[in-house]
Amino acid sequence: MDILIKNGHLIGAATVVDGAADILVKDGVIAEIGKGIPEGTQKVIDASGKIVLPGLVDMHVHLREPGREDKETVATGTKAAVKGGVTSVLAMPNTTPAMDSPERLRMLQEIVRKTASSHVFAAAAITKGRAGTELTDFAALKAEGAVAVTDDGSSVDDDGLMEEAFRLAKKCGLLVICHCEDKRLSQKGVMSLGLMSTELGLRGIPKEAEYRRVERDLRLAAGAGCPVHIAHVSCRESVDLIAAAKKRGEPVTAETAPHYLIFTDEALETYDPNFKMNPPLRTKADRDALRQAVRDGVIDAVASDHAPHTESEKDIEFDHAEFGVTGLETECASLVSEFIASDQMTWMELARLLSSAPAKILGIDKGRLEAGRCADIVIIDPAREWVVTKAAFASKSNNSSFLGRRLKGAVECTICAGKIAYTSKNISHKG
Ligand SMILES: NC(=O)N[C@@H](CC(=O)O)C(=O)O
Numbered sequence: 001m002d003i004l005i006k007n008g009h010l011i012g013a014a015t016v017v018d019g020a021a022d023i024l025v026k027d028g029v030i031a032e033i034g035k036g037i038p039e040g041t042q043k044v045i046d047a048s049g050k051i052v053l054p055g056l057v058d059m060h061v062h063l064r065e066p067g068r069e070d071k072e073t074v075a076t077g078t079k080a081a082v083k084g085g086v087t088s089v090l091a092m093p094n095t096t097p098a099m100d101s102p103e104r105l106r107m108l109q110e111i112v113r114k115t116a117s118s119h120v121f122a123a124a125a126i127t128k129g130r131a132g133t134e135l136t137d138f139a140a141l142k143a144e145g146a147v148a149v150t151d152d153g154s155s156v157d158d159d160g161l162m163e164e165a166f167r168l169a170k171k172c173g174l175l176v177i178c179h180c181e182d183k184r185l186s187q188k189g190v191m192s193l194g195l196m197s198t199e200l201g202l203r204g205i206p207k208e209a210e211y212r213r214v215e216r217d218l219r220l221a222a223g224a225g226c227p228v229h230i231a232h233v234s235c236r237e238s239v240d241l242i243a244a245a246k247k248r249g250e251p252v253t254a255e256t257a258p259h260y261l262i263f264t265d266e267a268l269e270t271y272d273p274n275f276k277m278n279p280p281l282r283t284k285a286d287r288d289a290l291r292q293a294v295r296d297g298v299i300d301a302v303a304s305d306h307a308p309h310t311e312s313e314k315d316i317e318f319d320h321a322e323f324g325v326t327g328l329e330t331e332c333a334s335l336v337s338e339f340i341a342s343d344q345m346t347w348m349e350l351a352r353l354l355s356s357a358p359a360k361i362l363g364i365d366k367g368r369l370e371a372g373r374c375a376d377i378v379i380i381d382p383a384r385e386w387v388v389t390k391a392a393f394a395s396k397s398n399n400s401s402f403l404g405r406r407l408k409g410a411v412e413c414t415i416c417a418g419k420i421a422y423t424s425k426n427i428s429h430k431g
């Protein structure tokens with residue numbers, strides 16, 4: 001079915017168009033971008049007053065399948081994605097079993113082919129079983145379609161093994177994504193170490209657990225000349241290390257998540273496990289440093305680190321709750337509410353952080369509205385407000401930091417590979 005999106009305010013289009021313009025989608029591809037494209041037999045979507053962006057690319061998503069289908073599946077996770085305007089996700093390999101062999105990647109791709117509503121790119125594990133002792137076969141994983149390697153959920157402790165991983169990744173042309181955590185320092189901590197953890201009587205995780213590992217991984221990556229991407233940056237010291245590495249011209253990129261840009265450890269006052277994640281929420285000074293790093297380009301991308309957990313793992317005493325929060329359905333709206341609505345961010349910047357930058361980091365052909373490209377498009381009402389409720393989630397899990405919050409900026413329609421993957425009731429379709 002062909003689709004004509006009429007009169008939207010286009011952001012991130014290859015051809016510069018002033019004011020409202022149209023996009024014609026044909027056979028899954030963007031056929032034409034311009035003004036006054038005549039209506040024919042296509043389905044027509046009225047996007048007047050709406051923002052039209054390239055489909056969002058979320059480079060840090062836990063889909064949980066195979067193994068933990070009680071938390072999320074490829075089907076539900078990608079439904080959540082398109083509901084949040086995300087048309088491409090990078091699936092993290094900490095599934096059960098871990099994505100550590102070509103056979104397992106093939107199995108995932110088969111599930112994706114049968115059940116996914118969005119594009120799914122795969123990250124494979126650095127070590128077998130993510131156990132940190134034996135490297136996986138990078139060349140074979142790359143040949144099977146993996147776009148990155150990471151042991152996300154943990155860090156490879158062995159310096160020598162990690163050095164070898166960077167050397168091999170460089171040789172194979174694979175991006176290494178680093179979850180930076182020294183478990184000897186984070187130990188049994190449940191929130192950031194500081195005034196708040198003392199006040200609340202909770203075990204703290206020192207920032208050193210993160211930034212010392214950032215320092216090591218940057219050093220080893222530079223030694224191998226291998227591109228490295230630092231996942232979920234949460235503190236100022238990590239920002240400073242990444243800034244310095246970039247200044248030296250090293251191939252370094254970094255992401256943070258909306259929760260680190262919006263909340264601080266003060267959110268833990270109520271002992272709400274929906275603010276418990278790894279790395280933990282830090283202080284206002286860290287949050288402000290992250291905001292500045294996003295503005296300066298030291299942090300390249302924003303990703304959700306969508307980490308679904310069941311109610312029985314999350315809706316329990318803080319100490320025992322799992323680490324992680326969902327984010328696919330709120331990431332765009334949370335940034336719109338927090339930054340665009342207050343003129344601290346432009347739509348162009350949002351499109352870069354949530355779409356073109358992650359696409360570029362992953363080396364995938366996404367993140368731009370251009371004739372001839374796969375039609376991945378999201379239509380957003382910048383003014384519509386909505387309240388985050390459990391009932392409305394497409395995700396199987398409800399562990400969102402934004403529950404009960406009113407957000408501004410609503411995804412009205414998501415087109416993935418030329419098909420309408422999600423639409424709200426608030427946008428008019430004809431034909
Ligand atoms: N971020 C989290 O708190 N949890 C993630 C793991 C991870 O991203 O390190 C998970 O898989 O649940």
Ligand SMILES: [Zn+2]
Pocket residue numbers: 152153154179231232278279
């Ligand atoms: Zn992680």
Ligand SMILES: [Zn+2]
Pocket residue numbers: 060062092152153305307
């Ligand atoms: Zn993660």
